[in-house]
Amino acid sequence: MTIDNIIITGNVSEVLNDILNKENYSKIAVLVDENTLAHCYPLIKSNLPQHTLIQIKSGEINKTLNTCTHVWQELTDQSFDRKSLFINLGGGVIGDLGGFCAGTYKRGIDFINLPTTLLSQVDASVGGKLGIDFNGFKNHIGLFQEPKNVLIDLNFLKTLPEQELRSGFAEILKHHLIADRTGWEGLKHKTFEAMDWTTSVPHSVQIKHKIVTEDPHESGLRKALNFGHTIGHGIESYLLNSGRAILHGEAVAAGIICEAYLSYKRELITEEELNDITQFIQSIYEKINLSDLDREEVCNYLMQDKKNRDNNILAVLLNGIGSVVWDQSLDRQESLDSLVFYDKL
Ligand SMILES: NC(=O)c1ccc[n+]([C@@H]2O[C@H](COP(=O)([O-])OP(=O)(O)OC[C@H]3O[C@@H](n4cnc5c(N)ncnc54)[C@H](O)[C@@H]3O)[C@@H](O)[C@H]2O)c1
Numbered sequence: 001m002t003i004d005n006i007i008i009t010g011n012v013s014e015v016l017n018d019i020l021n022k023e024n025y026s027k028i029a030v031l032v033d034e035n036t037l038a039h040c041y042p043l044i045k046s047n048l049p050q051h052t053l054i055q056i057k058s059g060e061i062n063k064t065l066n067t068c069t070h071v072w073q074e075l076t077d078q079s080f081d082r083k084s085l086f087i088n089l090g091g092g093v094i095g096d097l098g099g100f101c102a103g104t105y106k107r108g109i110d111f112i113n114l115p116t117t118l119l120s121q122v123d124a125s126v127g128g129k130l131g132i133d134f135n136g137f138k139n140h141i142g143l144f145q146e147p148k149n150v151l152i153d154l155n156f157l158k159t160l161p162e163q164e165l166r167s168g169f170a171e172i173l174k175h176h177l178i179a180d181r182t183g184w185e186g187l188k189h190k191t192f193e194a195m196d197w198t199t200s201v202p203h204s205v206q207i208k209h210k211i212v213t214e215d216p217h218e219s220g221l222r223k224a225l226n227f228g229h230t231i232g233h234g235i236e237s238y239l240l241n242s243g244r245a246i247l248h249g250e251a252v253a254a255g256i257i258c259e260a261y262l263s264y265k266r267e268l269i270t271e272e273e274l275n276d277i278t279q280f281i282q283s284i285y286e287k288i289n290l291s292d293l294d295r296e297e298v299c300n301y302l303m304q305d306k307k308n309r310d311n312n313i314l315a316v317l318l319n320g321i322g323s324v325v326w327d328q329s330l331d332r333q334e335s336l337d338s339l340v341f342y343d344k345l
């Protein structure tokens, strides 16, 4: 299946080779971490023309400027010029950071995303949001720039740990809640084990692609994709910076419960809809334990959310299932209340 520059294939190596044969890149770099080097690189290696491997350490904790410096240094040492190509072979951390490095090196060189996690296949590789964390704030420094191509191959998922699959599933769930009411009605009765990635990956890619095509730079509609992320990023950032890191999707799942609760409090969804969402998420994700003090700390992080304006926290809430409203002003007490609701589940 192909949507614009996104190709879903069962043979990523061949498709990549075809693309490279049509271009005349001066040099090629492939960015990996230790896991994608071991599990994903073997799937593309034999068909790749001469290239340089650049390796970084895995994990959100390394999505930082220091890691970028290492990448830019390698490109510079090996005289990569503006006709070079950068290939991101990995999950969302590799895609966000590698895309940021490529998009800024000599003011930008082409890059191709080969997403290897469920989360990056259904979300992070699509839409050109690139960046790194700074001073502990998520994606604080970055830019919008589209990859030349996104090549999605479900074969990569065969080696992905189950916890990572569950994390990626949170973004699939988000896509249903913000844009597909009918799909949610079917999904909510399923177990995680019954999920079929061959249908749900293209479905999610279609939803995300449609939104980012309409509003690439997040002036309005694209904020829908941030549902669950106001509180979710607060939880993720706080726990990362206090040495208790959890996965992005795990934080987003908790954020979805909190923001669904806020939607219910504003009478935007019914109690039954809220219950369906919380029960479904509770059946898939372990509860994140947050003390009173932790919840206060999480709320401090909300002040740096990129959707804010004039020091107002502006969240995205559900407006019925399958639809959202954005720029919804949120005060600290409401945010705390939503975290208390989550805690009491
Ligand atoms: N740009 C966007 O639109 C966007 C969207 C959603 C999330 N994100 C970002 O994406 C990041 C999370 O991405 P992620 O969940 O892919 O995490 P990740 O990139 O950290 O990858 C998860 C883990 O799986 C390993 N791995 C990757 N592919 C593998 C494979 N096929 N087999 C075995 N191990 C493999 C990685 O080495 C890593 O340890 C966060 O930083 C988040 O902010 C960005």
Ligand SMILES: O=C(O)C(=O)C[C@@H](O)[C@H](O)[C@H](O)COP(=O)(O)O
Binding pocket: 123, 127, 129, 138, 139, 171, 218, 222, 225, 226, 229, 233, 306
């Ligand atoms: O693509 C988008 O737009 C999203 O918001 C997708 C999110 O799942 C993703 O986590 C994104 O990186 C969050 O963006 P941010 O602007 O809140 O950092």
Ligand SMILES: [Zn+2]
Binding pocket: 123, 171, 229, 248, 252
């Ligand atoms: Zn996300």
